[in-house]
Amino acid sequence: MRKGSIAENLNSVTERIVTACRFCDRKTDAVTLLAVSKTRPAADLRAAFAAGQRHFGENYLQEALEKQEALTDLDIVWHFIGPLQSNKTRDVATHFHWLHTVDRLKVARRLSEQRPGALPPLNVCLQVNIDGEDSKSGVAPEALPALAAAVAELPNLRLRGLMAIPAPRGENEDQRVPFRRLAALLEALQRQLPEQPLDTLSMGMSGDMEAAIFSGATIVRIGTDIFGARK
Template structure:
């Protein structure tokens, strides 16, 4: 559970990012902190926003839409990071800046078709099931290239990179292994799709953020260490 206030916790997480970047000769501004705000009330997001946080990640669509309405006066960049069903693509296409969990071409096509023309393309990351876990969503590494090529030509999506949620490992060095594998997959995609701005590795959470940053993460998704344990 969190021990300090939300602003104090944001500062603490930011310091961890700086320290992790220093340890591997990276600039701290190459890592974006995504505050995972699922189940948290809009008031908590506003506190974080007033403390300087701008990127928020949501898993539950209706809850997110309600928060967006409440926080319409805030210049928030909204990321949808949960599994997405085909009957909910329109709301994501219309109300979010990023989707991190794209793993099916059917979903991608619907998002592209439903993205309002007055909005810029929706930034998307392909979720990779890096450990081939039955309990997790994501495209397999073997099918990643085919999916990426198909998504890259859709007119209202912008393919930005990859996302993964690896299984926990015991040691920090062991935890780096799947993150480094994801980084290598992104490197391969850059060769395959040189015209795409493949600049994003969305990986790392409260418990493994340092290992992810060492391995090249550009977005870390932090919830518990900012807001405390989930309400449900």
């Protein structure tokens, strides 16, 4: 649970990222901190922005749109990180910079068709069901190459990389197993699609952030350690 102010917690999380990067000999700016702000009021996002945070991740579309309306004066980079139904793609295509949860070609096609021409392509990550869990969304690893090739052809999307939410694991070394697997899948896609800007591994949360960074994460999604437990 959050103990300090949002600014203090952001500083603490940033220090953890820097320490982890140094430990595994990565540049300290190699990892982007994505503040997961679902269920948090717009005032909390404003406080985090004032403390230097720029990237925010939202799971619930209507809630996110209301926050965007309340925070139009801030230059926020908006990431949608929740499951996306095909009938709700237009709002994501119109109002977000990133989408982390593409796992179906139907959704990707709708996003590309609905992305306004005045905006740059929408940055997307393909969500992989890295542990094969029935309760989790995501494309199966064996189906990933075909989906990636099809998404790469869509004109208004920019395929950036992969995202996963592994099953919980207790020890750091155990936590690294699925993250290494996801990193290997990204390396294979980079060989398959060398013309794509495949530079993103969105993985790691408050409880396994260091393991994710050790395994090559470029975006870590942190909510509890910034804002406290969800209400």
